[in-house]
Amino acid sequence: MIGEGNRGEEGIVKMEEDVKENKIVFMWGYLPGALPQRTPLLCPMVVRLPGKDGTDGQVWRDVCGGGCGFAMAISASGKLITWGSTDDLGQSYVTSGKHGETPEPFPLPTEVSIVKAAAGWAHCVAITDRGEVYTWGWKECVPSGKILGDLSVGAGYEKDVLERQSSSVIDQASPRLQAARSTGGVVSNIEARGGGAESTKRRRVSSAKLAAESSSSSDDTLSALPCLVTLNPGVRITSVSAGGRHTLALSVSDMGQVWGWGYGGEGQLGLGSRIRMVSSPHPIPCIESPSFGKDRAMALARGSASLEGHGSRIPGSYVKGIACGGRHSAAVTDAGALLTFGWGLYGQCGQGCTDDELSPTCVSSLLGIRIESVAAGLWHTVCISADGDIYSFGGNQFGQLGTGADQAETLPRLLDAASVENVNAKVVSCGARHSAIVTDNGKVFCWGWNKYGQLGLGDVIDRNIPVEVPIENCTPTNVACGWWHTLLLAESPT
Numbered sequence: 287m288i289g290e291g292n293r294g295e296e297g298i299v300k301m302e303e304d305v306k307e308n309k310i311v312f313m314w315g316y317l318p319g320a321l322p323q324r325t326p327l328l329c330p331m332v333v334r335l336p337g338k339d340g341t342d343g344q345v346w347r348d349v350c351g352g353g354c355g356f357a358m359a360i361s362a363s364g365k366l367i368t369w370g371s372t373d374d375l376g377q378s379y380v381t382s383g384k385h386g387e388t389p390e391p392f393p394l395p396t397e398v399s400i401v402k403a404a405a406g407w408a409h410c411v412a413i414t415d416r417g418e419v420y421t422w423g424w425k426e427c428v429p430s431g432k433i434l435g436d437l438s439v440g441a442g443y444e445k446d447v448l449e450r451q452s453s454s455v456i457d458q459a460s461p462r463l464q465a466a467r468s469t470g471g472v473v474s475n476i477e478a479r480g481g482g483a484e485s486t487k488r489r490r491v492s493s494a495k496l497a498a499e500s501s502s503s504s505d506d507t508l509s510a511l512p513c514l515v516t517l518n519p520g521v522r523i524t525s526v527s528a529g530g531r532h533t534l535a536l537s538v539s540d541m542g543q544v545w546g547w548g549y550g551g552e553g554q555l556g557l558g559s560r561i562r563m564v565s566s567p568h569p570i571p572c573i574e575s576p577s578f579g580k581d582r583a584m585a586l587a588r589g590s591a592s593l594e595g596h597g598s599r600i601p602g603s604y605v606k607g608i609a610c611g612g613r614h615s616a617a618v619t620d621a622g623a624l625l626t627f628g629w630g631l632y633g634q635c636g637q638g639c640t641d642d643e644l645s646p647t648c649v650s651s652l653l654g655i656r657i658e659s660v661a662a663g664l665w666h667t668v669c670i671s672a673d674g675d676i677y678s679f680g681g682n683q684f685g686q687l688g689t690g691a692d693q694a695e696t697l698p699r700l701l702d703a704a705s706v707e708n709v710n711a712k713v714v715s716c717g718a719r720h721s722a723i724v725t726d727n728g729k730v731f732c733w734g735w736n737k738y739g740q741l742g743l744g745d746v747i748d749r750n751i752p753v754e755v756p757i758e759n760c761t762p763t764n765v766a767c768g769w770w771h772t773l774l775l776a777e778s779p780t
Contacts, residue, residue, distance in 0.1 A: 308778040309346040310760055311359050315717075315740030315771030317370040318355050328739035328746065330757060330774065333369070335361060336388055349773040351715065351766035353405035353528075357773055358392075364399030365391040366412055370771075394420060394512055406528035406610065407769065409548075411535075417522025419515040419535060427531055427548045428510040429566050517545065517567055529554060529610030529662070534617075535567065542604025544570040544617060552613045553644035554628030560644065572605050572617055572625055572646045600625065600648050611662030612718070616669070617646060622656030624649040624669055632665040633696030634680030640696060651697050652677065661767075663716035668723075669698070674710025676701040676723060676752075684719045685750025686734030692750060703751035706731065717767035721752075728761035729754055730774055738770050 312330040335346070350358040356370035369389040394400070394412070398420070403412035409423025421428050517523070517537075523545075525536040532548035532555060545567040546555040553560060556570040602619025609616045614628030614635060625646040626635040633640055636649040652669075655677075660669040665681030668688075677698040678687040685692060688701045709731070713724040720734030720741060731752035732741040739746055742755040760776040767773075 309362075309763075310776045310778055311346050311349055312742075312757065312774040312776065313357060313771060314742035315768070316355065316738030317352075317357055317768075317771050326738040326746075327771075328742070329744050330742050330755065333357075333359070333389060333773075335367065336390060346775065348402070349764055349766040349775045350403040351405060351717075351773060352768035352771065353410065354407050354769045356405075357389075357768055357771060358403050358405055358410070359389070359773060359775075360400050360403065361391075364401070364415065366394060366400045366403055368392045392512075402524075402526060404526050404528040404610075405768070406533070407530050407612075409528060409531075409533070411526045411528050411533050413523050413526055417524065417537075417539070419517070419523050419526065420512045421515055421533065422510055422512040424531070425510045426563060426565075427528075427533065428513060429515050429547050515567060521545075525608055527608050527610040527615075527662075529615065530612040530664075532610060532613075532615070534570070534608045534610055534615055536605060536608050542606060542620070544572050544605050544608060546570050546615075552629035553642050554610070554613050554615045556615060556627040556644075556646045558645045560642075570646065573600050573602060573619065600646070601653070607659050609660045609662040609667075609716075611667065611716070612664035614643075614662060614667070616660045616662050616667055618657050618660050618669070622658070622672065624652050624657045624660060626667065632681035632694050634662070634665055634667050636667060636679040636696070636698050638697050649698060659714055661714045661716040661721070663721065663767075664718040664769075666716065666719075666721070668714050668716055668721050670711040670714050670723065674712065674726065676706060676709075676711050676714070678721070681719075682750075684735035684748045686716070686719050686721050688721060688733040688750065688752050690751050701752065705754065706752050709752075713764055715765050715767040715772075717772065718769040720767060720772070722765045722767055722772055723752070724762050724765050724774075728763070728776075730757060730762045730765055731755065732772065740767070740771050742772060 311333040313333050314327045314330050316326045345362045347360045347362045350360060352358045352370065356368055359367050361367055367389045399415045400412045401415050403410065409421060409427035411419060411421040413419055520539055521537050522539040523535045524538045527534045532546065532550060535545045537543050537545065547564045547567050550557060550561045550564055555564055557568065600619065601623040602621035604620050605617045606620050607618035611634060614626065617625045625648055627643040627646045628635065630637065630640050630642045635643045637643060637647060656672040657669050658672050660667065663686060666678065666686050667680050668676065668678045670676055677700055679695045679698045682689065682692055682694045687695060688703065689695065689699055690703060710726040711723040712726045715722050717740060720732060722730065722732045724730050731754050733749045733752045736746050736748045741749060743753060757776060760778045762774055762776045764775040765772065
């Protein structure tokens with residue numbers, strides 16, 4: 287968010303206030319290593335910092351979600367705290383470190399104070415109080431200062447690594463579903479949910495292959511230790527988001543410029559092409575993007591005055607929020623316009639079709655509705671408006687859209703379930719296939735995939751509408767979903 291991360295007197299006072307507040311972190315879902323028996327956590331459980339009294343003189347500042355099987359949060363002293371495990375399938379290289387049941391500071395330089403962090407499937411990224419960015423994990427996700435060419439001319443080794451990573455990061459859609467290009471508002475999920483015996487077999491073979499290759503590969507080959515990202519002189523980053531294999535960063539020093547790096551084969555880096563790899567941070571042209579949405583006529587038919595006088599210019603002066611999904615991205619401008627780009631197979635770009643969007647494209651069906659924030663999952667997108675309404679679109683195989691059905695939506699749909707009828711959402715987050723919000727009166731709702739208890743409702747039953755998670759004796763203030771788990775930050779009255 288523009289204006290955050292200032293190091294002046296106001297920022298120091300705010301930090302001291304954060305330290306004094308009694309903040310609690312809850313976790314639930316799949317975090318192997320968080321408990322000795324490595325079982326999913328079906329209900330919210332308090333996470334304690336190490337020490338005799340569970341705090342070691344520290345308190346929590348914020349939650350950051352985490353990646354596949356590991357969690358991340360930030361202590362009031364600016365330490366990035368991690369726990370869980372990255373050992374499943376031999377993937378210890380995912381975060382260049384192994385984590386057990388005890389939350390511990392991640393080994394970053396001792397002088398670094400972290401204010402925000404994010405994790406994708408295979409990499410992590412963190413911002414310091416100086417606006418600097420550290421990142422680590424899979425080497426292809428860590429900037430190296432060069433741009434690789436198209437996949438067709440890539441080196442054999444790089445192609446092999448990418449194919450192995452792709453098989454583990456994203457469940458591939460069936461050939462028939464990939465061939466279908468719908469232009470309606472709803473897509474059938476018969477193919478997407480089941481996938482068939484052959485598809486299941488392919489996924490098992492891919493997982494087995496990944497396990498064998500990972501165990502025989504050294505961490506030096508596939509992973510990179512934390513490194514400082516090189517940006518233009520004077521650039522200060524205030525927000526980051528990590529997707530399956532790409533990263534977005536938002537800067538305050540140059541009026542909300544979005545930077546991107548990593549894999550961009552489906553357009554998730556918004557550079558107007560299917561460039562395979564961007565290995566150094568590149569500015570993404572959001573506000574001046576030539577693409578203004580494919581359903582502009584629909585917005586006009588709704589009587590939206592926002593289009594008048596704008597021509598093809600996206601409403602707003604700068605970007606104030608960003609989100610990365612598995613292979614797609616989203617951004618929100620200061621005028622409340624929502625932009626999406628990247629993979630569109632399930633309608634997760636909200637453009638009324640299933641095409642990929644190679645450049646930031648305004649979701650014109652939402653023009654006239656001021657969007658405040660956005661989150662993205664593996665195949666879906668959820669955003670909230672200034673009025674606290676919730677809109678979702680994309681894949682819905684496990685109810686992650688919260689619409690009460692299992693059909694995908696290629697256009698944003700307002701959630702109208704009775705459970706959120708009088709709810710004003712203030713915070714939104716997405717896991718791989720589940721979603722969560724925190725309301726203005728301190729309630730938390732979850733919905734979607736629940737195989738590992740990531741909804742925190744005491745069972746493993748999927749939900750296709752938002753359901754309140756019972757949190758007693760404290761007030762939730764922030765929620766952050768990992769791929770298969772959820773973290774909640776709450777304030778205790780004592």
